[in-house]
Amino acid sequence: MLYQVVKDHPFSDSNKRCAAALFVYFLNGNGILGDDDSLLVESNALAAMTLMIALSAPAEKDTMIALVENFLIRHESQEIN
Numbered sequence: 001m002l003y004q005v006v007k008d009h010p011f012s013d014s015n016k017r018c019a020a021a022l023f024v025y026f027l028n029g030n031g032i033l034g035d036d037d038s039l040l041v042e043s044n045a046l047a048a049m050t051l052m053i054a055l056s057a058p059a060e061k062d063t064m065i066a067l068v069e070n071f072l073i074r075h076e077s078q079e080i081n
Contacts, residue, residue: 006053
């Protein structure tokens with residue numbers, strides 16, 4: 001979802017900010033964002049991922065999605081341990 005909103009420009013303005021907000025909303029709605037003490041995705045990491053996607057070439061779509069998925073999987077497993 002993060003990739004699609006950033007790259008497809010569904011809004012007339014602020015697509016990166018909207019994508020980041022929707023991504024946080026999605027993670028929270030699915031119970032994986034974290035709690036007040038520890039978030040799965042900190043704001044600086046979310047900004048970096050969003051900008052990385054925005055600057056990537058369309059041919060790098062699968063790579064960008066895999067990077068975000070791996071980030072979430074690694075951070076989620078660290079939360080469990």
